[in-house]
Amino acid sequence: MLFSPSIMALVLVSATVSLLILMAAAFALQVTLRWDIHSGSERQLQLERRTYLISTIVAYSFTAELVALLLFIYNAEQMSSQFVGAMCATGVLNINEFGWPTLYLKMAVFFAGAVWLMLNYADNRAYDYPLIKIKYGLLLLIAPLVVAELLVQVSYFSALDPDIITSCCGSLFTPEGEGVAAEVSGVEPATALYALAGSGVSILITGGWFLVRGRGAVAFAALNSIGFFVALIAIVSMIALYVYEHPHHHCPFCILKGGHEFIGYYLYIPLFLSTAFGLGAGVIAPFAKYPSLQQIIKADSRRYVTAALMLMLCFYLVAGFAVGTSSLTMMEVWW
Amino acid sequence: MKSFFLKQRYLIDFTLSSLLRRSGKNIGLLLVYTLIVFMLASVMLFTHALRNEAGHVLAESPEIILQRMIAGRHDLIPGGYLEKIGQVRGVMEKHGRLWGYFFDPAIKANYTLMVPRDRSLGEGEIVVGAGIARTRGVGIGDILSFRSADSRTFSFRVMDILQSDSELVSSDLILLSEAQFRDFFGIPEGFYTDLVLRVRNPKELRTIAEKLTLKLPDTRPILRDEIMRTYDSIFSWRQGIVFILMAGAILAFVIFAWDKASGLSAEERKEIGILKAIGWETADVIRMKFWEGFIISISAFLLGYLLAYLHVFYASAGLFESVLKGWAVLYPEFQPIPYIDGLQVATLFFFTVFPYTVATIIPIWRAAITDPDTVMR
Numbered sequence: 001m002l003f004s005p006s007i008m009a010l011v012l013v014s015a016t017v018s019l020l021i022l023m024a025a026a027f028a029l030q031v032t033l034r035w036d037i038h039s040g041s042e043r044q045l046q047l048e049r050r051t052y053l054i055s056t057i058v059a060y061s062f063t064a065e066l067v068a069l070l071l072f073i074y075n076a077e078q079m080s081s082q083f084v085g086a087m088c089a090t091g092v093l094n095i096n097e098f099g100w101p102t103l104y105l106k107m108a109v110f111f112a113g114a115v116w117l118m119l120n121y122a123d124n125r126a127y128d129y130p131l132i133k134i135k136y137g138l139l140l141l142i143a144p145l146v147v148a149e150l151l152v153q154v155s156y157f158s159a160l161d162p163d164i165i166t167s168c169c170g171s172l173f174t175p176e177g178e179g180v181a182a183e184v185s186g187v188e189p190a191t192a193l194y195a196l197a198g199s200g201v202s203i204l205i206t207g208g209w210f211l212v213r214g215r216g217a218v219a220f221a222a223l224n225s226i227g228f229f230v231a232l233i234a235i236v237s238m239i240a241l242y243v244y245e246h247p248h249h250h251c252p253f254c255i256l257k258g259g260h261e262f263i264g265y266y267l268y269i270p271l272f273l274s275t276a277f278g279l280g281a282g283v284i285a286p287f288a289k290y291p292s293l294q295q296i297i298k299a300d301s302r303r304y305v306t307a308a309l310m311l312m313l314c315f316y317l318v319a320g321f322a323v324g325t326s327s328l329t330m331m332e333v334w335w
Numbered sequence: 336m337k338s339f340f341l342k343q344r345y346l347i348d349f350t351l352s353s354l355l356r357r358s359g360k361n362i363g364l365l366l367v368y369t370l371i372v373f374m375l376a377s378v379m380l381f382t383h384a385l386r387n388e389a390g391h392v393l394a395e396s397p398e399i400i401l402q403r404m405i406a407g408r409h410d411l412i413p414g415g416y417l418e419k420i421g422q423v424r425g426v427m428e429k430h431g432r433l434w435g436y437f438f439d440p441a442i443k444a445n446y447t448l449m450v451p452r453d454r455s456l457g458e459g460e461i462v463v464g465a466g467i468a469r470t471r472g473v474g475i476g477d478i479l480s481f482r483s484a485d486s487r488t489f490s491f492r493v494m495d496i497l498q499s500d501s502e503l504v505s506s507d508l509i510l511l512s513e514a515q516f517r518d519f520f521g522i523p524e525g526f527y528t529d530l531v532l533r534v535r536n537p538k539e540l541r542t543i544a545e546k547l548t549l550k551l552p553d554t555r556p557i558l559r560d561e562i563m564r565t566y567d568s569i570f571s572w573r574q575g576i577v578f579i580l581m582a583g584a585i586l587a588f589v590i591f592a593w594d595k596a597s598g599l600s601a602e603e604r605k606e607i608g609i610l611k612a613i614g615w616e617t618a619d620v621i622r623m624k625f626w627e628g629f630i631i632s633i634s635a636f637l638l639g640y641l642l643a644y645l646h647v648f649y650a651s652a653g654l655f656e657s658v659l660k661g662w663a664v665l666y667p668e669f670q671p672i673p674y675i676d677g678l679q680v681a682t683l684f685f686f687t688v689f690p691y692t693v694a695t696i697i698p699i700w701r702a703a704i705t706d707p708d709t710v711m712r
Contacts, residue, residue, distance in 0.1 A: 003575025005379065006678055009685035016693055052617050053700040056625075060696060064689060071681045078678055082567050124618070162568055 006075040007157050013068045014150040017061045024054045024061075025143035028136035037128055051132070055120055058139065062113030065146075069106045077256055083166050089253035090169035098156035105149040111276055112142045118280035119287075122300050126292040134287075169251030173236060184236045185250040189330070192230075192237040199227040200316055203278075207309045210281075210301075217301050221282020224308060228275040231315065235267065239319050242326035266318045274311035277304045343626075346619075350626045353606070364595050365635055371588050372639025372687050373646070374581060378655055379679045380647040382574040384671030389566040392504050393559055397531035398540060400557040401547060411526040416551060420530075423546055425539040431527030433516050437481065437509075442470050448509045448516065456512040461491040466506030468496045483519045491515075577655070578686070585686060589694045596698035607702055608710035620703035628695055632688045640683070648673045 027050055036044055076089035076099075086092050093099035116138055123131040172179075175186035206220040236252050243255050243263055255264035281304035288297040354361050403412035414431055434449040446467060456462065461479065473479060473493050480490045497505045517524065532547075534540055537560070544556040599607075607620055646652060648671055 003579070004571040005574055005578050005686070006682045008575060008578060009682045013685050013689060016689070020693070049617070049704045052621060052703065053697065056621055056696055056700060060692060064685075067681065067684070071678070071685070074678050074681070082564055082571075084564070162564070 004075075004079070006071065006078070007160075010068055010072055010075065011150075011154060011157060013064050014146075014153050017064055017068075018147050018150045020057050020061050021139075021143050021146045024057050025140055027054050028139045028143075031136045032133050032140070035132055037132075051124075051129075054139075055124065058113075058120070059117055061146075062110075062117060065106070065109050065113055069110055072103070072106055073253075073256065077253065082162055083164070084162075085166045085168055087168040087254070088251060088257065090172055090251055091166045094172065095161070095164055095166045096156060096159045098152050098159065102149065102153045102156045105145065105152055107272075109142070109145055109149055110272070111279060112145060114276035115280050115283050116142060118277075118300070118304065119284055122284050122287070122293060122296050125296050126290070128292050130290040130292055131287060169249075169254060173250035173252070174248070175250075181236075184233050187233055187237040189238040189241070192234040195230050196234040196238075196319075199223065199230040200312070203227050203312055204309065207305050210305050214298065214302075217285030217305065218282045220305060220308075221278050221285075224275055224278030224282075224312070227312070228271065231271055231319075234319070239267070239322055242323045242328050245326055245328040247328065247330060263318065263322055267315060267322075270311040270314040270318070274308045274315060277308035277311065281305045281308065343622075346623050347626050347630070350623055350630060354627060354630065357600075357603075360595070360600075361631065364592070365631060365638075367588060367591060368631065368635035368687070368691065369639040369642070371584060372636050372683065373642045374584070375578070375686055376640045376643030376679075376683055377646050377652060378574055378577045378581075379683060380643055380675075381652040381655055381671065382570050383674060383676060383679060384647065386567060386570045387672060387674060389570070390563065393563050393566070396559055396562075398534040398537075398559050399532040399544060399547070400559075401530040401532065401551070401554050402557065403529075403551075403554050405553070409529075411522065411528065412530055412554070414525045414527055416530060416554070420532075420547065420550060423532075423543055425534055425536060425543055426532050427535055428533040429530060431530050433513060433522070434528050435516075435520055439481065444470065444507070446507050446509050448511060448519070450513045450516050451510045454510065456494065456510065456515075458512070458515065459489075459491055460494045460512070462495040462497060462510040463493055464497045464505045464508040467509065468493070481519075484521050489515075489519055585690060589690045592691045593694040593698060596695040597701065599698075599702055604702070604705060604710045607705055608707040611705070612707040612711065617703045621699060624695075624699040624703065628692060628699075632691060636684070636688060639687075640680075644673070644675075647671060 031047060031051075034043065035047060073089060076092040079092045080086040080088050083092060083095060086095075093103060116135065119131060119135050119138070123129055123135055172181045173185045174182060176182070202223050203220070206216050206223050210216050210220050232252070235255075236250050240250055240252060240255055241247055243260050244251075253264070254260070255267065256262060257264075281301040284297050284304075285301050288294050288301075401412070401416075403410050403416070412431070417429055417431065420426075420429065430452070432450070434447065437446045437448050438444075439446055451462075454462070463473070463479070468474065471479065475493055475495060477493050478490050479493060480488055482488055491511065497508060497510075511519070516522070532543070534543055540558055540560065544558060547554065547556045610620060610623075611617075646654070651671075
């Protein structure tokens with residue numbers, strides 16, 4: 001175990017958030033079993049009051065998780081100087097088998113949390129809380145995810161051994177290797193570019209359609225999620241290469257380094273936020289059938305779709321800027 | 336969207352005036368909070384500065400140092416080893432170094448004596464580091480006398496004082512000529528303290544080190560990268576230890592914050608009751624309290640960080656210096672280079688603002704759900 005302050009901070013956050021979410025989950029169980037909006041009993045009154053506490057706790061927890069996700073990646077990036085063979089976050093995540101799962105779980109918690117908060121925000125403004133059982137049921141599903149994240153993260157950090165020689169991004173993200181990273185690196189840049197353009201256009205069309213007609217939010221969310229993965233593949237297969245100005249360096253983490261003007265953060269942050277808003281819009285849209293929620297959800301999902309579109313546009317602009325201003329020319333080779 | 340921002344603005348406005356009305360209570364909290372941030376931030380900024388300094392110092396050092404080992408101890412290395420190494424591909428330059436330590440009973444401190452390669456010194460001439468000049472009170476032209484290994488007295492004239500950007504390494508340094516060095520320590524001709532090799536391509540370092548251990552089995556190569564990695568780990572480890580020691584303080588602060596937030600005065604209760612009676616909802620009260628916590632946190636954080644910045648970069652971190660740097664008689668004085676790192680700020684945030692926020696959630700909620708009629712009665 002490395003006693004670095006950032007690691008301690010990350011563990012502290014995960015542990016506290018797990019504790020808070022478990023508390024919220026215990027309450028969620030009570031709600032799913034005993035909630036009765038028409039009852040005027042003491043218990044119902046208590047439950048109603050407690051929903052305020054739980055909303056606040058969950059909102060704070062997920063905000064902390066979001067910052068922790070950024071800190072986790074940034075910390076991995078910084079620690080690469082302490083491990084033999086690591087040149088960026090890839091090497092540090094590769095040190096043991098828990099590195100990548102920690103990252104994936106953190107991402108999953110981020111998306112789940114964002115969706116839950118959007119659902120909660122809509123539901124809290126309806127006078128009869130029509131989604132209360134659904135959202136607390138969902139919270140019961142998210143709680144194990146948060147706890148799993150804590151456990152996997154602790155296993156990861158406690159097994160960090162500076163003596164281990166890890167492999168750097170150059171050996172993982174190479175088309176000749178095996179595994180997902182190699183597969184993704186092996187995607188032809190042209191294919192990735194067409195896929196990226198195609199997904200961008202389809203997101204724009206469904207988003208526009210929703211804004212005009214007020215329909216198709218689920219399709220928008222689905223396309224946005226697919227677009228998220230397409231964008232990740234495109235970063236590994238093509239965009240990163242233009243950032244590094246090197247036709248064989250596929251690493252998705254080195255772009256976060258100061259040497260590349262931290263351009264990775266400008267790519268990933270809009271992309272993640274856009275996907276979160278898109279997912280939120282898709283998840284809340286079906287609940288417009290409740291009369292008390294109709295207006296609220298209509299307004300909310302319009303706002304979320306607009307936000308998702310704007311952020312996606314940011315991502316495409318930054319990616320375009322990275323490719324456009326790069327000195328790497330692959331005109332005869334790739335295109 | 337606009338109405339949302341306006342609402343928050345009015346809430347902040349209201350919160351600020353209500354904070355000012357109870358300034359006595361809040362200033363106490365702010366002071367403790369600022370102190371916690373100040374202590375943690377000082378440790379972080381200072382260790383980071385030390386790490387940077389170490390990096391600067393090592394940046395110019397040779398890529399590979401080769402030491403001869405006898406019975407597991409570092410020993411003098413024969414110059415003949417340079418020929419034995421012969422031509423290794425990738426090595427740009429190799430030469431022997433002469434350096435050693437000398438204990439000066441006059442001030443009970445250890446000096447580092449070294450033969451410089453870029454400077455030629457004559458018989459009886461030395462150049463000393465600023466730390467030695469300070470402690471022994473010598474200037475250029477003064478004489479320093481030392482007793483050698485075989486009990487002869489050597490007198491040296493100080494020709495120059497090292498004014499290095501990095502006093503951390505040159506503070507206890509004495510430079511002298513090769514002949515004087517050998518005579519003083521009794522090191523026979525043809526022997527060196529260690530050998531250094533310069534390598535241009537960092538990717539070849541490991542292979543070269545491997546070749547060296549095969550050719551010269553009684554030596555150990557030390558790579559600069561390894562030293563750097565060790566420094567990096569050691570400094571972050573020391574910082575971690577200090578943080579763990581401070582965990583008690585953070586915990587006390589959390590309890591203090593919890594207590595402050597839950598111990599609402601009758602007047603505050605009445606205020607919340609009136610607010611609710613005139614139409615504020617529970618969520619509004621929570622929001623107001625959130626802004627209250629936010630304002631206190633951000634003020635304490637900025638104030639504490641600013642004080643830590645001044646403490647570390649302008650007062651040389653007087654409070655923590657000996658713990659984090661180690662100590663010695665000839666202590667180098669150095670001005671750390673000001674630097675703020677995003678990772679540090681985020682970590683610090685999680686050690687201070689996050690625990691404070693979590694500790695106040697439940698008390699805030701308790702306050703917010705109070706019934707107007709019970710408190711106003």
